[in-house]
Amino acid sequence: xxxxxxxxxxxxxxxxxxxxxxxxxxxxxxxxxxxxxxxxxxxxxxxxxxxxxxxxxxxxxxxxxxxxxxxxxxxxxxxxxxxxxxxxxxxxxxxxxxxxxxxxxxxxxxxxxxxxxxxxxxxxxxxxxxxxxxxxxxxxxxxxxxxxxxxxxxxxxxxxxxxxxxxxxxxxxxxxxxxxxxxxxxxxxxxxxxxxxxxxxxxxxxxxxxxxxxxxxxxxxxxxxxxxxxxxxxxxxxxxxxxxxxxxxxx
Amino acid sequence: xxxxxxxxxxxxxxxxxxxxxxxxxxxxxxxxxxxxxxxxxxxxxxxxxxxxxxxxxxxxxxxxxxxxxxxxxxxxxxxxxxxxxxxxxxxxxxxxxxxxxxxxxxxxxxxxxxxxxxxxxxxxxxxxxxxxxxxxxxxxxxxxxxxxxxxxxxxxxxxxxxxxxxxxx
Numbered sequence: 001x002x003x004x005x006x007x008x009x010x011x012x013x014x015x016x017x018x019x020x021x022x023x024x025x026x027x028x029x030x031x032x033x034x035x036x037x038x039x040x041x042x043x044x045x046x047x048x049x050x051x052x053x054x055x056x057x058x059x060x061x062x063x064x065x066x067x068x069x070x071x072x073x074x075x076x077x078x079x080x081x082x083x084x085x086x087x088x089x090x091x092x093x094x095x096x097x098x099x100x101x102x103x104x105x106x107x108x109x110x111x112x113x114x115x116x117x118x119x120x121x122x123x124x125x126x127x128x129x130x131x132x133x134x135x136x137x138x139x140x141x142x143x144x145x146x147x148x149x150x151x152x153x154x155x156x157x158x159x160x161x162x163x164x165x166x167x168x169x170x171x172x173x174x175x176x177x178x179x180x181x182x183x184x185x186x187x188x189x190x191x192x193x194x195x196x197x198x199x200x201x202x203x204x205x206x207x208x209x210x211x212x213x214x215x216x217x218x219x220x221x222x223x224x225x226x227x228x229x230x231x232x233x234x235x236x237x238x239x240x241x242x243x244x245x246x247x248x249x250x251x
Numbered sequence: 252x253x254x255x256x257x258x259x260x261x262x263x264x265x266x267x268x269x270x271x272x273x274x275x276x277x278x279x280x281x282x283x284x285x286x287x288x289x290x291x292x293x294x295x296x297x298x299x300x301x302x303x304x305x306x307x308x309x310x311x312x313x314x315x316x317x318x319x320x321x322x323x324x325x326x327x328x329x330x331x332x333x334x335x336x337x338x339x340x341x342x343x344x345x346x347x348x349x350x351x352x353x354x355x356x357x358x359x360x361x362x363x364x365x366x367x368x369x370x371x372x373x374x375x376x377x378x379x380x381x382x383x384x385x386x387x388x389x390x391x392x393x394x395x396x397x398x399x400x401x402x403x404x405x406x407x408x409x410x411x412x413x414x415x416x417x418x419x420x
Contacts, residue, residue, distance in 0.1 A: 037362075043369075069368035071351070072368075111311065113312050114360075117274035117359065122308045122360075123274060124312045220313040221314070
């Protein structure tokens with residue numbers, strides 16, 4: 001089955017503007033919702049900007065205000081999923097505009113919410129954090145697994161392209177002890193294949209979350225040191241969000 | 252923009268799964284329903300120390316409020332024109348208020364179209380404006396990223412007052 005659940009490429013948004021206007025240049029939309037369900041913004045900036053990745057026209061630009069609230073956020077919400085038992089999602093992230101090496105600087109960039117919460121936990125089924133690992137920018141995947149005392153299995157992946165954009169894809173299944181989440185983290189220009197993920201988190205028991213119901217792309221939940229040291233011009237960019245039920249998205 | 256949804260059969264089959272373990276919440280005991288008649292008034296101070304900890308995260312699961320006490324009011328907005336902002340203040344000089352308005356139900360996963368956390372200990376917060384919000388039921392949560400609590404006064408924005416009666420003599 002080759003079915004897209006949702007495609008929200010900044011490029012597509014840009015092309016829509018270009019087509020409708022019939023102008024010589026692509027126009028990025030002034031508003032992100034729709035197509036996104038809602039813009040999530042508190043003490044931060046989130047907008048569509050010209051200059052996307054991998055031939056796209058527009059990208060999502062995000063930043064948080066310096067010394068802002070722990071609740072500060074700059075992102076977009078997708079409520080298209082409906083209790084999905086298999087959830088594939090891909091996005092591009094570019095953190096090259098910020099100096100992200102210190103391990104105490106972290107912010108969530110992608111949050112997958114289940115339809116229900118794990119006992120003693122929350123609805124957060126998968127959270128992807130952008131953080132320093134001491135020497136480079138990396139992604140931390142917290143993947144829901146009620147067999148763990150923390151309710152999560154964790155894996156860290158250094159961004160392959162520290163100087164530019166990276167393509168991130170996940171393939172999450174839901175089952176009791178036999179679920180998995182494959183993940184691909186590559187330079188945006190690198191070709192990817194379904195059979196060669198960057199890694200797999202296995203033996204997940206994630207039925208307590210029931211299924212994937214929402215997703216958030218953008219900055220949120222930043223650590224104290226992130227909020228103290230980065231300003232609202234230290235941008236992190238996103239592009240080409242795509243989510244599906246069955247088919248590998250790839251590049 | 253492309254936005255393709257798979258057939259209803261798939262989704263409907265999954266929806267029956269329910270939300271037995273959902274981290275849901277309810278309005279805190281003693282908080283009044285906020286609706287039209289409360290328009291442009293300050294509600295009597297509510298002591299959030301009498302509330303319980305209902306949610307560990309709030310607003311699309313993004314705000315880690317942990318074990319803080321969560322005071323929650325149910326709010327009805329509309330039908331009709333509405334405008335202005337909620338004004339939240341406390342008499343506890345060491346209480347750092349955070350406020351959010353949850354939509355789509357009372358849950359840690361519910362998105363918050365408006366939030367406020369601009370001031371520190373003892374400071375007031377302005378939550379709004381509500382002008383662009385759709386009519387419906389919302390839940391106002393007042394909590395903190397710290398551990399405090401205290402009396403909180405809720406200033407209600409302009410919400411439409413239903414016509415109670417009308418006659419022509």
